[in-house]
Amino acid sequence: MGLFEAPERASATTMARLVVANPFLPERIALEREILGPDFVDVHSDWNLRPGSGAIHPNLEGLERRVTALVDHAHERLADGHVPDDDERDVFDLLVLVLLYYRYRTRFDEVVAHDLENPGRCLPVAFYAEFERDGRRLLTIPGAALDAAAELPHLFSMFYQFRRAFFEIFNNIVGVSAPIVALRAAVWQSIFGHDLRRYRRVLYERTNDVTTLITGPSGTGKELVARAIGLAHYIPFDPKARNFTENYTGLFHALNISALSPTLVESELFGHRRGSFTGAIADRRGWLENCSRQGTVFLDEIGDLDRRIQVKLLRVLQTRTFQPIGETESRRFPGKIVAATNLDLREELDAGRCRPDFFYRLCSDMISTPTLHEQLRDTPGQLRILVTFLATRLVGTDEAESIADEVVAWIEEHLGLDYEWPGNVRELEQCVLNIVMHSRYRPIVPSRAEPFQDLARLVADGALTLEEITRRYCTLVYAKTRNYERTAQLLDIDRRTVKSKIDLDLLERLDHGPR
Known part of the structure; x- marks a missing residue:
């Protein structure tokens, strides 16, 4: 028997x-x-x-x-x-x-x-x-x-x-549409792999060696996906102390590469020693050094990473070691790297802006986030689920349903269920806020030509200073390329000059339009 x-x-x-x-x-x-x-x-x-x-x-x-x-x-x-x-x-x-x-x-x-x-x-x-x-x-x-x-x-x-x-x-990751279901399943696999028995035997100790790359348009929740992966990392239990060795809430460290100059990105990541560059008045530990074995460093907008820093980060991905700026002694990075971009890195690779060895180290585990339009096309009811979620986060559960009723009714009447939502969930959040505050939402959906036509009209009218013309033109070109190096090449100016000339308010308005 x-x-x-x-x-x-x-x-x-x-x-x-x-x-x-x-x-x-x-x-x-x-x-x-x-x-x-x-x-x-x-x-x-x-x-x-x-x-x-x-x-x-x-x-x-x-x-x-x-x-x-x-x-x-x-x-x-x-x-x-x-x-x-x-x-x-x-x-x-x-x-x-x-x-x-x-x-x-x-x-x-x-x-x-x-x-x-x-x-x-x-x-x-x-x-x-x-x-x-x-x-x-x-x-x-x-x-x-x-x-x-x-x-x-x-x-x-x-x-x-x-x-x-x-x-x-x-x-x-909120909702019930097929793209969201597939995204949740992909995130689970990024945490545990496809074979839970193998994860239990050995993979739980080796997932830090796998870099996760999250791709998708702006506003689709790439950082939220990264948080879900990073905050679900394996944490050992100490049976003698009767506790887990880390509190998981502090194990996710995010760095937005596009918001910082290459020098600051390098310093934030690798740390520096006093006097290693102008302004380095004290030693500073970078995220790679501060991150524990159970931690995750999230690099947002990895497509904007300077090629020189790509070389240094490549060494981290290959050997798990790095050197702070101004130091020759190597340190070990024990944690996990998760990166995200809204660029097509294969195009960046073809254009020479992304190193091939760096690209292939990044793409060992890839996840793609769906657009809001894709979600709603599959499941129109996803709209109410997301609006209710956003309203709950804004005002709590008591008022969320009434706000959801108001917002969904306004969208159905004024935008229609086939609206493209070019700004994705980020735009939907602004829509909810506008309707709560003003009972209306005015989407900004310029054509690709309109911003350049507006600039030409203002120049013809003599309405802009030379500095304003430069800032606007740099911002418009960057809004198309989404890459400082590429923008600098097109305009034949220094990359640092491009970053100093970007008009963030104009860029934010342009981001509501199609990408």
Whole structure:
């Protein structure tokens, strides 16, 4: 007789498949339906689309009852002297893991909440002793113990990581459209890989070696995706101190490259020594040095990175080492790099503005964020979901629904559901704010030619000074290229001059138009 009787074997095998399935793909719900059969509850069964519903959905409670029964029956046969073969041990191991996860998932949610309320502090986790006793009892067989019994602190860390991943993915990636579902699934894979068993064995220690590149138009939430990845990093649990070694809330470090000069970018990243350049009046540690093994450095607008700094960052990606400005001793970077750009880096590569070796180091893990138009074309109801989310963030839950009613009604009447939303979710947020404050929104959608025509008219009228002409023209060209070096080449001026001449107010207005 096997470890599982014939009627149980298929259910146990399917349950094991469910453990390693990507929870944000439709396959996950299909497996739940297969396991539960007639007990499957159709109402809101797509809990993986809705934040908060996963902890209480009756299908998950049904799965916990099923896996408890399977594990209990297997223990009875183990007590009767059955010696499982390798395949049975693997299935039994996965069943115990899913049982432990379901049993303690809400307790891990409390740890996440405590970390958010106590940033910078690593608080004791009181229920670990209970978890350890439970785990050793469930994973022990007569005469031997499965390997997992010796790695309970590691499993404890993984379960905590799972709950943070759910929280951050749901909190940062909002909606139910197919592009958003695919984005959530891609983010989960960027955190855990496609094979959760491999992640458990070895990959959890090596994900820092994989650089994640997020691409997509402006306003599509690339930094939010980066936060979801960075804040769901693996954090070891210390069984002696009874706490996690880091509070996860302080492990994400963002740097916007396009907002700083190359010297400042270099200093922010690598740090510098006193006197290494004009203005370096004291030693300064950069983000690469301040970042811990569990931390993430996010480089926004990586396409604007100076080629000279590309060489230095390439060394970090290849060897995990760097040197602060003005120092010859190498330091080690232990954390993870996530980068983002709204440029087509292949075009930048072809144009010679991006080094090939740097590009290929960046693209080991690539995620693309969908436009708002793509989301609404797939699921028109996504509009209300996003408006409600934005309104809740603005005024809280009490007024959010009434604001959503007002905003959606205004959009349907004045813009129509086929409006392109060239500024994506960022534009939608401004639309919500305008309607809340003024009961209207006036989108700025200039044609590509209009800004240059306006400049020509003002020049012909003698309405601008030479400085104003220079600033406007530099800004218009940069708005098309989105690259300081390329703009400098086109205008035959120094890159630093371009950056000093950009009119940020004009650039912000242009950003509401199509890119």
